[in-house]
Amino acid sequence: MYINVGERIRELRKARGLNQDQLAELSMLNRVTIAKYESGRVEPGAQALSRMADALDVAVDDLLGRSETSDKEHGLLSKDKYEKAKTIEAKLISKGIDRMPPEARKRALTIMKLIFVEYADYFDK
Incomplete structure (x- = not known):
């Protein structure tokens, strides 16, 4: 087609x-x-x-x-499957961070902020 x-x-x-x-x-x-x-x-x-x-x-x-x-x-997913995958990823990241020792958690969050800072304005729209 x-x-x-x-x-x-x-x-x-x-x-x-x-x-x-x-x-x-x-x-x-x-x-x-x-x-x-x-x-x-x-x-x-x-x-x-x-x-x-x-x-x-x-x-x-x-x-x-x-x-x-x-x-x-x-790797294209339907919107529903994509949203579900994002939720699963978010839960996995959250669980991993929750289980880290405080100092490792602090470092991980700092690194994530540095990585995602350039996209922050995009997602605030």
Whole structure:
């Protein structure tokens, strides 16, 4: 079955649980531009394809439909499964931190803050 580039972008974006604003921010493109790509009104150029592929963590060939790789092989999950996986990961991290000695916990939390600080503004929206 033929899927155009715009449909593939929308499919991958939704599979990642992102809205157009979030994909636009991650790919450093305009939301209106993303909407035009997804609707098929405008075809993305090489730079836009590269940025969206990076933001969606796929190869450009996947956006173009040239890849034989399935969504399952890419690790794409439905939104429900993705949310469940995030919950499981959060519980695992929380349990691990709770079981650490106080000094190790303090170091782990400091490291996590340093890693995630650049994304804090993104998640506050």
